[in-house]
Amino acid sequence: MVLQAVFMLFSAMAVGAALAVVTNKNIFHSALFLVVALLGVAGLYVLLEAPFIAVVQVLIYVGAISTLILFAIMLTRRLMDASERQRNEQWFISAIVAVGLFIVLVLSVGQVHWPVVHTDVPENHLNRLGQDLMEHYVLPFEVTAVLLLAALVGAIVIARERTR
Amino acid sequence: MAFLSDLLVNLWNWIAVQLDQFLPSWATALVMLFAAAVVIVVFLLLTVMFLTLLERKVVARIADRIGPNRVGPFGLLQPIADTLKLIIKENTEPAKADHPVFRLAPAVVATAALMPYAVIPFGRGMVGSDVNIGVLYVISISSLTVIAVLMAGWGGGNKYGVLGGMRAVAQMFSFEVPLALSIGSVALLTGSLSLVAITEAQRKLWLIVAQPIAFLVYLLCGAAEANRAPFDIPEAESELVAGYHVEYSGVRFAFFYMAEYINMFTTSAMATILFLGGWQGPFVERVPILSIAYFLAKVYGLVFLMIWVRATFPRLRIDQLLDLSWKVLLPLALMNLLVTAVVDKVAAQVRLSSTLTIGVFWGSNLVLVGVVALVLYLSYRRKRARGLNPHYQIHWH
Amino acid sequence: MIPLHWFLIVAAALFCIGLYGVLSRRNAVGILMGIELMLNAVNVNLVAFWRYLDPLESLGQVFVLFVLAVAAAEAAVGLALIIAIYRNRDTIIVEDIDLMKW
Numbered sequence: 001m002v003l004q005a006v007f008m009l010f011s012a013m014a015v016g017a018a019l020a021v022v023t024n025k026n027i028f029h030s031a032l033f034l035v036v037a038l039l040g041v042a043g044l045y046v047l048l049e050a051p052f053i054a055v056v057q058v059l060i061y062v063g064a065i066s067t068l069i070l071f072a073i074m075l076t077r078r079l080m081d082a083s084e085r086q087r088n089e090q091w092f093i094s095a096i097v098a099v100g101l102f103i104v105l106v107l108s109v110g111q112v113h114w115p116v117v118h119t120d121v122p123e124n125h126l127n128r129l130g131q132d133l134m135e136h137y138v139l140p141f142e143v144t145a146v147l148l149l150a151a152l153v154g155a156i157v158i159a160r161e162r163t164r
Numbered sequence: 165m166a167f168l169s170d171l172l173v174n175l176w177n178w179i180a181v182q183l184d185q186f187l188p189s190w191a192t193a194l195v196m197l198f199a200a201a202v203v204i205v206v207f208l209l210l211t212v213m214f215l216t217l218l219e220r221k222v223v224a225r226i227a228d229r230i231g232p233n234r235v236g237p238f239g240l241l242q243p244i245a246d247t248l249k250l251i252i253k254e255n256t257e258p259a260k261a262d263h264p265v266f267r268l269a270p271a272v273v274a275t276a277a278l279m280p281y282a283v284i285p286f287g288r289g290m291v292g293s294d295v296n297i298g299v300l301y302v303i304s305i306s307s308l309t310v311i312a313v314l315m316a317g318w319g320g321g322n323k324y325g326v327l328g329g330m331r332a333v334a335q336m337f338s339f340e341v342p343l344a345l346s347i348g349s350v351a352l353l354t355g356s357l358s359l360v361a362i363t364e365a366q367r368k369l370w371l372i373v374a375q376p377i378a379f380l381v382y383l384l385c386g387a388a389e390a391n392r393a394p395f396d397i398p399e400a401e402s403e404l405v406a407g408y409h410v411e412y413s414g415v416r417f418a419f420f421y422m423a424e425y426i427n428m429f430t431t432s433a434m435a436t437i438l439f440l441g442g443w444q445g446p447f448v449e450r451v452p453i454l455s456i457a458y459f460l461a462k463v464y465g466l467v468f469l470m471i472w473v474r475a476t477f478p479r480l481r482i483d484q485l486l487d488l489s490w491k492v493l494l495p496l497a498l499m500n501l502l503v504t505a506v507v508d509k510v511a512a513q514v515r516l517s518s519t520l521t522i523g524v525f526w527g528s529n530l531v532l533v534g535v536v537a538l539v540l541y542l543s544y545r546r547k548r549a550r551g552l553n554p555h556y557q558i559h560w561h
Numbered sequence: 562m563i564p565l566h567w568f569l570i571v572a573a574a575l576f577c578i579g580l581y582g583v584l585s586r587r588n589a590v591g592i593l594m595g596i597e598l599m600l601n602a603v604n605v606n607l608v609a610f611w612r613y614l615d616p617l618e619s620l621g622q623v624f625v626l627f628v629l630a631v632a633a634a635e636a637a638v639g640l641a642l643i644i645a646i647y648r649n650r651d652t653i654i655v656e657d658i659d660l661m662k663w
Contacts, residue, residue: 063307094584
């Protein structure tokens with residue numbers, strides 16, 4: 001009962017803030033609402049008994065990605081600029097498409113019978129995750145590392161100002 | 165006797181049992197959680213008030229002055245007078261501010277500053293919640309501070325505020341990496357990310373003995389994360405007026421002030437838990453109430469060290485600061501993590517005695533420091549040989 | 562226990578909201594935020610499926626970690642591109658960045 005209420009709270013937080021992200025006229029406020037939405041999703045992870053993922057979500061999404069986005073907004077907008085028009089002409093069609101997709105998804109989710117297993121998460125799950133990352137999934141893990149390095153170098157090269 | 169020895173924990177449990185008699189169990193849990201939160205927050209607020217006094221007194225002593233001595237005996241009531249003054253002052257708000265953001269930022273800063281205390285163990289059995297990812301949780305909370313700082317800088321509608329906010333974020337980002345890496349070597353040796361388990365693992369030996377470099381890196385990065393001198397560039401009065409909280413006054417300013425001191429306390433508390441054995445000390449097994457005294461004594465020792473540093477060292481320039489993080493601390497922490505992993509594995513393989521293992525750790529740490537110092541010296545000499553001013557390295561356009 | 566469907570519906574809502582953001586925003590940073598929302602929706606699904614269908618293995622969480630890493634890389638490069646474009650063209654409104662269009 002309490003769990004359901006907490007779930008409602010976090011999902012309302014995530015979905016409500018997400019709506020604000022896409023509709024708010026002020027792009028800086030949108031980015032701040034994105035932080036709220038990401039925190040709500042982190043709360044959902046905690047409810048799903050994946051606290052590690054929740055913390056990593058806060059660390060990477062809130063700590064790194066949102067901050068980067070806020071930074072980019074600060075760098076690409078003149079200070080206290082009056083808000084420009086933020087929606088394009090096709091916003092109405094987009095809204096119809098999005099709502100339509102949502103209805104289809106909800107209907108199909110209701111149709112499927114998922115083979116739910118009623119087991120608890122093992123106690124030493126975190127150790128298991130670390131071990132798997134280093135043994136079973138070591139190749140994708142290393143590839144991710146290379147990807148991150150490439151992204152890092154690429155971002156610096158692209159965003160750096162040319163010095164004459 | 166058994167009751168007396170574990171006084172606080174037993175008292176707490178007794179209250180819970182009493183409540184359980186006329187409340188449903190979930191309500192008891194809720195009340196007890198709330199009570200724990202209130203106790204911790206009140207403790208922190210009182211700590212902060214007297215930390216400000218301690219800082220002023222210590223800095224005054226170092227500068228050969230007396231410090232606050234007018235309000236109450238030895239100026240002991242000074243923090244209360246300061247708090248009253250801040251509360252009574254007007255809450256100014258610039259007309260061009262981004263009002264909701266401007267008003268929210270202090271609350272977010274204060275919340276983010278208080279959140280780590282949910283997992284920090286103050287003594288044996290005295291922890292809000294022993295989660296198995298406590299260390300990661302504390303690191304991730306600091307990213308909320310980053311957001312709040314950006315909000316404050318932007319919300320004021322002041323360009324000094326924005327500049328200060330951006331500098332603060334650049335600094336926090338740069339120092340978070342070596343900080344996390346230095347914690348990595350602790351996690352490697354103790355095999356856990358839970359703060360309680362890390363404390364328990366240091367019963368025989370404090371980790372600072374095996375990991376002096378990690379401790380040093382952690383302390384430097386922690387000071388930078390908390391915007392403490394000599395890394396207080398984001399709020400350098402002489403360059404940026406006051407950085408990201410330039411437009412704040414009254415209670416809202418008090419929130420930033422409070423958060424800064426709480427962050428300093430958090431850094432010290434985390435360093436104590438990770439490297440100085442947390443609440444471990446002699447006779448803790450028999451008299452558990454001593455554990456909280458040990459913990460606070462160690463934390464205040466580190467706080468004193470930070471105040472001492474602030475009073476002694478001049479402020480770093482922003483490029484020197486970023487250089488320190490990326491070119492010195494990051495390689496050091498990275499190499500330390502690697503060496504720790506290798507030494508730990510090899511020592512376990514060849515069944516080295518623990519004294520010898522620590523000797524190897526010390527040796528490897530010395531070699532690391534030597535290598536970094538050599539590299540730095542060589543680059544310094546090369547720059548001077550090319551006729552460049554070696555103190556200027558980054559060119560900001 | 563919370564039914565699995567609830568999580569799936571929340572994830573679907575997040576995904577569709579993100580999609581709307583991507584399609585309707587003129588600001589490039591806004592589009593990026595929409596993409597982040599969509600990635601998050603996928604992650605919620607992955608974790609929910611892991612918890613309800615396969616909690617003994619760690620595959621679900623491993624997948625989420627990779628998605629997070631890719632999202633971080635995408636955000637870094639994407640924002641670098643946006644800043645580079647802003648520097649050259651003085652705008653980040655995607656409709657005005659039409660040099661390659663005819």
